Amino acid sequence: MESSVKRSQKIKSIAIITFIGIIVGSLFTAIAFGFDAARIIKGMTAGLMITLTIGILEYFVFQNKFKKIKFSIALLIRTLCYVAAISFSVIIVWVVHESSINDANILTTLKSSDFNYFIFEGDFKKILIFSIVVGFLINFFTQINSLLGKRVLWNYLTGKYHNPKEEERVFMFLDMSSSTTIAEGLGPVTYHKFINNYFFDIDEAIVESKGEIYQYVGDEVVISWKDDNGFKNANCIKCFFDIRNKIEQVSDRYKKKFGIVPGFKAGLHCGEVVTGEVGDSKREIVFNGDVLNTASRIQAECNRLGKKFLVSEDVLNKITLPVEYKVEKMGKFKLRGKEIQMELYSIEL
Numbered sequence: 001m002e003s004s005v006k007r008s009q010k011i012k013s014i015a016i017i018t019f020i021g022i023i024v025g026s027l028f029t030a031i032a033f034g035f036d037a038a039r040i041i042k043g044m045t046a047g048l049m050i051t052l053t054i055g056i057l058e059y060f061v062f063q064n065k066f067k068k069i070k071f072s073i074a075l076l077i078r079t080l081c082y083v084a085a086i087s088f089s090v091i092i093v094w095v096v097h098e099s100s101i102n103d104a105n106i107l108t109t110l111k112s113s114d115f116n117y118f119i120f121e122g123d124f125k126k127i128l129i130f131s132i133v134v135g136f137l138i139n140f141f142t143q144i145n146s147l148l149g150k151r152v153l154w155n156y157l158t159g160k161y162h163n164p165k166e167e168e169r170v171f172m173f174l175d176m177s178s179s180t181t182i183a184e185g186l187g188p189v190t191y192h193k194f195i196n197n198y199f200f201d202i203d204e205a206i207v208e209s210k211g212e213i214y215q216y217v218g219d220e221v222v223i224s225w226k227d228d229n230g231f232k233n234a235n236c237i238k239c240f241f242d243i244r245n246k247i248e249q250v251s252d253r254y255k256k257k258f259g260i261v262p263g264f265k266a267g268l269h270c271g272e273v274v275t276g277e278v279g280d281s282k283r284e285i286v287f288n289g290d291v292l293n294t295a296s297r298i299q300a301e302c303n304r305l306g307k308k309f310l311v312s313e314d315v316l317n318k319i320t321l322p323v324e325y326k327v328e329k330m331g332k333f334k335l336r337g338k339e340i341q342m343e344l345y346s347i348e349l
Contacts, residue, residue, distance in 0.1 A: 021051025267299025
Protein backbone atom coordinates (compact mmCIF):
# COMPACT_ATOMS: atom_id res chain seq x y z
CA MET A 1 0.00 0.00 0.00
CA GLU A 2 1.43 3.35 -1.09
CA SER A 3 1.94 5.90 1.69
CA SER A 4 0.26 9.31 1.57
CA VAL A 5 3.71 10.96 1.81
CA LYS A 6 4.96 9.13 -1.26
CA ARG A 7 1.75 9.90 -3.15
CA SER A 8 2.13 13.58 -2.28
CA GLN A 9 5.73 13.53 -3.53
CA LYS A 10 4.58 12.01 -6.81
CA ILE A 11 1.86 14.63 -7.24
CA LYS A 12 4.36 17.39 -6.50
CA SER A 13 6.77 15.97 -9.10
CA ILE A 14 3.97 15.77 -11.68
CA ALA A 15 3.06 19.40 -10.97
CA ILE A 16 6.67 20.50 -11.54
CA ILE A 17 6.92 18.47 -14.77
CA THR A 18 3.62 19.95 -15.98
CA PHE A 19 4.80 23.50 -15.31
CA ILE A 20 7.99 22.81 -17.28
CA GLY A 21 5.83 21.31 -20.05
CA ILE A 22 3.83 24.53 -20.36
CA ILE A 23 7.05 26.53 -20.77
CA VAL A 24 8.60 24.06 -23.24
CA GLY A 25 5.33 23.84 -25.22
CA SER A 26 5.22 27.59 -25.74
CA LEU A 27 8.92 27.79 -26.64
CA PHE A 28 8.70 24.88 -29.10
CA THR A 29 5.69 26.45 -30.81
CA ALA A 30 7.44 29.82 -31.10
CA ILE A 31 10.64 28.27 -32.51
CA ALA A 32 8.99 25.75 -34.86
CA PHE A 33 6.04 27.79 -36.15
CA GLY A 34 6.85 31.43 -35.40
CA PHE A 35 5.59 33.78 -32.73
CA ASP A 36 1.81 33.97 -32.89
CA ALA A 37 -0.39 34.51 -29.82
CA ALA A 38 -2.99 31.89 -30.79
CA ARG A 39 -0.34 29.28 -31.56
CA ILE A 40 1.56 30.04 -28.35
CA ILE A 41 -1.61 29.46 -26.32
CA LYS A 42 -2.19 26.18 -28.14
CA GLY A 43 1.43 25.22 -27.49
CA MET A 44 1.07 25.96 -23.78
CA THR A 45 -2.19 23.98 -23.58
CA ALA A 46 -0.70 21.04 -25.46
CA GLY A 47 2.40 21.19 -23.25
CA LEU A 48 0.21 21.04 -20.14
CA MET A 49 -1.80 18.06 -21.44
CA ILE A 50 1.26 16.17 -22.69
CA THR A 51 3.38 16.49 -19.56
CA LEU A 52 0.44 15.90 -17.22
CA THR A 53 -0.40 12.68 -19.08
CA ILE A 54 3.23 11.54 -19.25
CA GLY A 55 3.78 12.46 -15.58
CA ILE A 56 0.84 10.32 -14.51
CA LEU A 57 2.09 7.45 -16.69
CA GLU A 58 5.64 7.72 -15.31
CA TYR A 59 4.77 7.89 -11.62
CA PHE A 60 1.64 5.76 -11.42
CA VAL A 61 2.05 3.23 -14.25
CA PHE A 62 5.63 2.83 -15.50
CA GLN A 63 7.25 2.85 -12.03
CA ASN A 64 4.89 0.15 -10.76
CA LYS A 65 4.30 -2.05 -13.80
CA PHE A 66 7.42 -1.81 -15.98
CA LYS A 67 10.17 -2.76 -13.54
CA LYS A 68 10.45 -6.38 -14.66
CA ILE A 69 9.75 -5.96 -18.38
CA LYS A 70 12.51 -6.59 -20.92
CA PHE A 71 14.58 -3.53 -21.92
CA SER A 72 13.51 -3.54 -25.60
CA ILE A 73 9.82 -4.13 -24.86
CA ALA A 74 9.73 -1.46 -22.15
CA LEU A 75 11.49 0.99 -24.50
CA LEU A 76 8.99 0.30 -27.29
CA ILE A 77 5.89 0.56 -25.10
CA ARG A 78 7.10 3.69 -23.30
CA THR A 79 8.04 5.39 -26.60
CA LEU A 80 4.63 4.56 -28.11
CA CYS A 81 2.93 5.95 -25.00
CA TYR A 82 4.92 9.18 -25.32
CA VAL A 83 4.08 9.48 -29.03
CA ALA A 84 0.39 8.82 -28.33
CA ALA A 85 0.30 11.35 -25.46
CA ILE A 86 1.94 14.06 -27.58
CA SER A 87 -0.06 13.33 -30.75
CA PHE A 88 -3.49 13.06 -29.15
CA SER A 89 -2.92 16.15 -27.00
CA VAL A 90 -1.97 18.22 -30.05
CA ILE A 91 -4.94 16.91 -32.04
CA ILE A 92 -7.39 17.63 -29.22
CA VAL A 93 -6.06 21.18 -28.79
CA TRP A 94 -6.21 21.82 -32.54
CA VAL A 95 -9.74 20.42 -32.91
CA VAL A 96 -11.14 22.33 -29.93
CA HIS A 97 -9.50 25.56 -31.10
CA GLU A 98 -10.74 25.21 -34.69
CA SER A 99 -14.23 24.25 -33.54
CA SER A 100 -14.44 27.36 -31.36
CA ILE A 101 -13.30 29.85 -34.00
CA ASN A 102 -15.49 28.28 -36.72
CA ASP A 103 -18.48 27.82 -34.41
CA ALA A 104 -18.66 24.14 -35.43
CA ASN A 105 -19.03 20.96 -33.43
CA ILE A 106 -16.05 18.65 -32.92
CA LEU A 107 -17.34 15.94 -35.27
CA THR A 108 -17.74 18.46 -38.10
CA THR A 109 -14.20 19.71 -37.53
CA LEU A 110 -12.81 16.17 -37.63
CA LYS A 111 -14.49 15.63 -41.02
CA SER A 112 -13.30 18.91 -42.46
CA SER A 113 -10.67 19.39 -45.17
CA ASP A 114 -8.74 21.65 -42.76
CA PHE A 115 -8.28 18.70 -40.38
CA ASN A 116 -7.10 16.43 -43.20
CA TYR A 117 -4.64 19.12 -44.30
CA PHE A 118 -3.40 19.57 -40.70
CA ILE A 119 -2.79 15.83 -40.28
CA PHE A 120 -1.30 14.90 -43.66
CA GLU A 121 0.27 18.09 -44.99
CA GLY A 122 0.34 20.64 -42.19
CA ASP A 123 2.07 21.12 -38.86
CA PHE A 124 1.16 17.72 -37.43
CA LYS A 125 3.90 15.97 -39.42
CA LYS A 126 6.55 18.06 -37.65
CA ILE A 127 4.94 17.35 -34.29
CA LEU A 128 4.77 13.60 -34.99
CA ILE A 129 8.45 13.44 -35.97
CA PHE A 130 9.31 15.49 -32.88
CA SER A 131 7.29 13.15 -30.62
CA ILE A 132 8.91 10.00 -32.03
CA VAL A 133 12.47 11.35 -31.73
CA VAL A 134 12.01 12.92 -28.29
CA GLY A 135 9.97 9.98 -26.95
CA PHE A 136 12.60 7.48 -28.06
CA LEU A 137 15.58 9.48 -26.76
CA ILE A 138 14.03 10.24 -23.36
CA ASN A 139 13.02 6.64 -22.80
CA PHE A 140 16.27 5.20 -24.14
CA PHE A 141 18.35 7.27 -21.74
CA THR A 142 15.85 6.61 -18.93
CA GLN A 143 16.21 2.86 -19.45
CA ILE A 144 20.02 3.08 -19.72
CA ASN A 145 20.14 5.16 -16.55
CA SER A 146 18.04 2.52 -14.80
CA LEU A 147 20.44 -0.23 -15.90
CA LEU A 148 23.61 1.63 -14.90
CA GLY A 149 22.25 2.98 -11.62
CA LYS A 150 21.11 6.29 -10.22
CA ARG A 151 23.02 9.25 -11.75
CA VAL A 152 25.75 6.97 -13.16
CA LEU A 153 24.95 7.82 -16.78
CA TRP A 154 24.97 11.54 -15.99
CA ASN A 155 28.32 11.18 -14.24
CA TYR A 156 29.76 9.43 -17.30
CA LEU A 157 28.39 12.04 -19.72
CA THR A 158 29.68 14.97 -17.69
CA GLY A 159 33.00 13.27 -16.91
CA LYS A 160 32.49 14.07 -13.24
CA TYR A 161 34.76 11.27 -12.07
CA HIS A 162 37.12 11.10 -15.05
CA ASN A 163 39.67 12.53 -12.64
CA PRO A 164 39.39 10.86 -9.20
CA LYS A 165 37.81 12.88 -6.40
CA GLU A 166 37.79 12.57 -2.64
CA GLU A 167 34.31 12.36 -1.15
CA GLU A 168 32.66 11.81 2.20
CA ARG A 169 30.27 8.89 1.91
CA VAL A 170 28.20 6.54 4.02
CA PHE A 171 28.16 2.83 3.13
CA MET A 172 25.77 0.10 4.15
CA PHE A 173 26.56 -3.55 3.48
CA LEU A 174 23.21 -5.36 3.47
CA ASP A 175 23.63 -9.12 3.49
CA MET A 176 20.95 -11.81 3.24
CA SER A 177 20.82 -14.25 6.14
CA SER A 178 21.26 -18.01 5.56
CA SER A 179 21.61 -17.49 1.81
CA THR A 180 23.58 -20.71 1.24
CA THR A 181 20.89 -22.82 2.93
CA ILE A 182 18.15 -21.02 1.01
CA ALA A 183 19.99 -21.52 -2.31
CA GLU A 184 20.41 -25.24 -1.65
CA GLY A 185 16.73 -25.59 -0.79
CA LEU A 186 15.36 -23.63 -3.74
CA GLY A 187 17.76 -24.65 -6.51
CA PRO A 188 19.72 -22.23 -8.74
CA VAL A 189 16.91 -20.96 -11.02
CA THR A 190 14.31 -20.48 -8.28
CA TYR A 191 16.94 -18.92 -6.02
CA HIS A 192 17.78 -16.40 -8.73
CA LYS A 193 14.08 -15.46 -8.95
CA PHE A 194 13.99 -15.21 -5.15
CA ILE A 195 17.00 -12.88 -5.07
CA ASN A 196 15.65 -10.80 -7.94
CA ASN A 197 12.30 -10.34 -6.17
CA TYR A 198 14.16 -9.30 -3.04
CA PHE A 199 16.29 -6.74 -4.91
CA PHE A 200 13.20 -5.27 -6.58
CA ASP A 201 11.29 -5.05 -3.29
CA ILE A 202 14.01 -3.24 -1.35
CA ASP A 203 14.84 -0.76 -4.13
CA GLU A 204 12.07 1.69 -3.30
CA ALA A 205 13.25 2.12 0.30
CA ILE A 206 16.81 2.74 -0.90
CA VAL A 207 15.76 5.38 -3.43
CA GLU A 208 13.46 7.14 -0.95
CA SER A 209 16.32 7.39 1.54
CA LYS A 210 18.44 9.18 -1.13
CA GLY A 211 20.71 6.14 -1.32
CA GLU A 212 22.46 4.76 -4.39
CA ILE A 213 23.03 1.08 -5.07
CA TYR A 214 26.78 0.74 -5.64
CA GLN A 215 27.01 -3.01 -6.19
CA TYR A 216 25.17 -6.30 -6.03
CA VAL A 217 27.64 -8.90 -4.76
CA GLY A 218 25.86 -12.24 -4.81
CA ASP A 219 23.06 -11.79 -2.30
CA GLU A 220 24.67 -8.71 -0.77
CA VAL A 221 23.72 -5.12 -1.66
CA VAL A 222 26.19 -2.27 -1.14
CA ILE A 223 24.35 1.03 -0.66
CA SER A 224 26.00 4.43 -0.66
CA TRP A 225 24.99 7.96 0.37
CA LYS A 226 26.93 11.04 -0.72
CA ASP A 227 27.68 14.06 1.47
CA ASP A 228 24.86 14.76 3.92
CA ASN A 229 22.21 12.70 2.07
CA GLY A 230 22.79 9.80 4.45
CA PHE A 231 22.89 11.89 7.62
CA LYS A 232 19.93 14.17 6.88
CA ASN A 233 16.76 12.91 8.58
CA ALA A 234 18.81 9.84 9.59
CA ASN A 235 18.27 8.53 6.04
CA CYS A 236 20.94 5.84 6.23
CA ILE A 237 19.39 4.47 9.45
CA LYS A 238 15.82 4.83 8.26
CA CYS A 239 16.67 2.93 5.07
CA PHE A 240 17.33 -0.32 6.95
CA PHE A 241 14.01 -0.23 8.77
CA ASP A 242 12.07 0.81 5.67
CA ILE A 243 13.53 -2.24 3.92
CA ARG A 244 12.50 -4.41 6.87
CA ASN A 245 8.97 -2.98 6.80
CA LYS A 246 8.68 -3.59 3.06
CA ILE A 247 9.73 -7.22 3.34
CA GLU A 248 7.26 -7.70 6.21
CA GLN A 249 4.48 -6.25 4.06
CA VAL A 250 5.13 -8.71 1.22
CA SER A 251 6.07 -11.68 3.42
CA ASP A 252 2.93 -13.64 2.47
CA ARG A 253 3.89 -13.39 -1.20
CA TYR A 254 7.33 -14.82 -0.44
CA LYS A 255 5.86 -17.65 1.64
CA LYS A 256 3.39 -18.53 -1.10
CA LYS A 257 5.90 -18.32 -3.95
CA PHE A 258 9.12 -19.58 -2.33
CA GLY A 259 8.15 -20.98 1.06
CA ILE A 260 10.54 -18.63 2.85
CA VAL A 261 10.86 -14.93 3.66
CA PRO A 262 14.26 -13.23 3.19
CA GLY A 263 16.03 -12.06 6.33
CA PHE A 264 19.02 -9.76 6.38
CA LYS A 265 21.64 -7.99 8.47
CA ALA A 266 23.60 -4.81 7.84
CA GLY A 267 26.71 -2.86 8.79
CA LEU A 268 26.96 0.92 8.45
CA HIS A 269 30.06 3.13 8.38
CA CYS A 270 31.16 6.47 6.91
CA GLY A 271 34.38 8.13 5.85
CA GLU A 272 36.53 9.43 3.01
CA VAL A 273 36.68 7.54 -0.28
CA VAL A 274 38.27 8.24 -3.65
CA THR A 275 35.72 8.06 -6.47
CA GLY A 276 36.83 7.66 -10.06
CA GLU A 277 36.45 5.88 -13.38
CA VAL A 278 38.45 2.69 -13.99
CA GLY A 279 38.82 0.22 -16.83
CA ASP A 280 39.08 0.32 -20.60
CA SER A 281 36.89 -2.15 -22.54
CA LYS A 282 34.52 -2.04 -19.55
CA ARG A 283 34.44 1.23 -17.65
CA GLU A 284 33.05 1.61 -14.17
CA ILE A 285 32.85 4.28 -11.49
CA VAL A 286 34.31 2.80 -8.31
CA PHE A 287 34.97 3.79 -4.70
CA ASN A 288 38.31 3.12 -3.08
CA GLY A 289 38.94 3.53 0.61
CA ASP A 290 39.13 1.79 3.94
CA VAL A 291 35.55 2.80 4.75
CA LEU A 292 34.18 0.05 2.48
CA ASN A 293 36.27 -2.68 4.10
CA THR A 294 35.29 -1.44 7.54
CA ALA A 295 31.56 -1.38 6.71
CA SER A 296 31.87 -4.95 5.43
CA ARG A 297 33.67 -6.06 8.62
CA ILE A 298 30.99 -4.38 10.78
CA GLN A 299 28.31 -6.32 8.94
CA ALA A 300 30.26 -9.54 9.54
CA GLU A 301 30.05 -8.90 13.31
CA CYS A 302 26.24 -9.15 13.23
CA ASN A 303 26.21 -12.94 13.42
CA ARG A 304 28.73 -13.10 16.26
CA LEU A 305 26.87 -10.50 18.31
CA GLY A 306 23.39 -11.77 17.42
CA LYS A 307 22.30 -8.40 16.01
CA LYS A 308 20.64 -7.37 12.75
CA PHE A 309 21.95 -3.83 12.37
CA LEU A 310 25.34 -2.57 13.58
CA VAL A 311 26.52 1.01 13.19
CA SER A 312 29.91 2.61 13.79
CA GLU A 313 30.44 5.41 16.28
CA ASP A 314 31.53 7.66 13.39
CA VAL A 315 28.05 7.46 11.89
CA LEU A 316 26.19 8.07 15.14
CA ASN A 317 28.32 11.14 15.85
CA LYS A 318 26.99 12.76 12.67
CA ILE A 319 23.31 11.87 13.05
CA THR A 320 20.51 13.17 15.20
CA LEU A 321 18.45 10.06 15.79
CA PRO A 322 14.69 10.32 16.23
CA VAL A 323 13.53 9.24 19.68
CA GLU A 324 11.85 6.07 18.40
CA TYR A 325 15.21 4.45 17.62
CA LYS A 326 16.79 2.42 20.42
CA VAL A 327 20.59 2.44 20.56
CA GLU A 328 22.55 -0.25 22.37
CA LYS A 329 26.27 0.17 22.95
CA MET A 330 27.98 -3.12 22.05
CA GLY A 331 31.52 -2.17 23.07
CA LYS A 332 34.87 -1.85 21.31
CA PHE A 333 35.96 -4.48 18.81
CA LYS A 334 39.07 -5.15 16.79
CA LEU A 335 37.65 -5.90 13.38
CA ARG A 336 39.30 -8.41 11.08
CA GLY A 337 42.26 -6.83 9.30
CA LYS A 338 42.15 -3.73 11.53
CA GLU A 339 44.69 -2.66 14.14
CA ILE A 340 42.57 -0.12 16.01
CA GLN A 341 39.47 -1.09 17.98
CA MET A 342 36.15 0.41 16.91
CA GLU A 343 33.07 1.23 18.98
CA LEU A 344 29.95 -0.46 17.60
CA TYR A 345 26.27 0.13 18.32
CA SER A 346 23.15 -1.88 17.64
CA ILE A 347 20.05 0.03 16.54
CA GLU A 348 16.47 -1.19 16.84
CA LEU A 349 13.10 0.36 16.21
